[in-house]
Amino acid sequence: MPEVDTRPLETARRLAEDGDLDGAAVILAELAADPEGPDRAQAAVGLAVVLEERGDAPDARAAARAALATGHPEFAGQAACLLARSFERDDLPDQARAAWQAALGTGNAACAPLAHMGLARLAVGPVEAEEALRAALATGEPEISSLAAQRLAEILLEEGEAAEAAGVLVEALSVPDVVETARLRVLLGIAHLELACAELTGAVEEGGDAETGALAIELLARTLPLRGRDEDAERVWRYGLDSADEELAEEVRLRRNRDA
Structure with missing residues (x-):
């Protein structure tokens, strides 16, 4: 027959899992109140969780604060996170920020x-x-x-x-x-599309030979709609089509109409 774990913490855990939150809270409160108890920090965190589930936010926060005050390398951080979430749920941003900062201060990497x-x-x-x-x-x-x-x-x-x-x-x-x-x-x-648009815009502005300029205009005009910028794309096409450089304008016209 397997050995049954009768430690108070384990008993409280089983009670909580079985829905007996009151019974679990009694055990955890007793452990958390013992200043010399080896399980004080863990019990205080467990008590905070149980009380939160029971709908007792003020007492749950008090238990979490007690766990945080122990400075335990693991459970103090957990307590600070519990506090922060509780404050966020109740729309108390200043208190929540302070609790998250406290969580970082505990050094608990998790x-x-x-x-x-x-x-x-x-x-x-x-x-x-x-x-x-x-x-x-x-x-x-x-x-x-x-x-x-x-x-x-x-x-x-x-x-x-x-x-x-x-x-x-x-x-x-x-x-x-x-x-x-x-x-x-x-x-x-x-992000790469945005970078491409920026580079192509620079190429259009710098000019160059008609073939390169027309290619830059086409690529930019066909890329901008992918970012929801249809009006900007049309302006780019018009820029090329209305160019004083007749060779450039013709190149752009051919490129725009080739899929028509």
């Missing part, structure tokens, strides 16, 4: 990705958001790194920083076992 993403969600302004997202990406956690890179790349693309966005996405794709690689590659393709 909490760092979540904390950086939490700070990114609660950031005041784009600079703060970008810093938090870069820190989240740097953790190398497969899911968080992917999410952080996607959000950061979208911000950078909106700011016209396509090259930087591409760098962020390449970094994310190099993370072992990173998730949502297809989405990352789509965003990388978009």
Whole structure:
């Protein structure tokens, strides 16, 4: 007959899994109240979880604060994350930010990705958001790194920083076992399209021989619609068709009409 684990923590866990939250809370509260108990930090975290499930947010936060105060290398970080999520759910951003910062301060590496993403969600302004997202990406956690890179790349693309966005996405794709690689590659393709548009615009503005100029105009005019910029594409075509350089205008006309 297998030996049954009768440790109080294990008993509390089984009670919680069986739906007896009150019974679990009694055991965990007793363990958490023992200043010399070896399981004090873990019990306080467990108590915070049980009380949260029971709908007692104030007492759950009190238990989480008690666990955080122990400075335990593992459970203090978990407690800070519990606090931060609780504050976010209740739309208390200042308290949530402080709790996420506390999670980072515990040195618990497992909490760092979540904390950086939490700070990114609660950031005041784009600079703060970008810093938090870069820190989240740097953790190398497969899911968080992917999410952080996607959000950061979208911000950078909106700011016209396509090259930087591409760098962020390449970094994310190099993370072992990173998730949502297809989405990352789509965003990388978009960044490359933006870079292509910028280079082609430069080629059009610099001029050159008629054949090269017409090719640049065609490529730019056919690429812009892929980014939802149909009106800009039409202006590029008109630029070539209305050129004072008759040879260029004719080359552009031939290129535009060849698919007609």
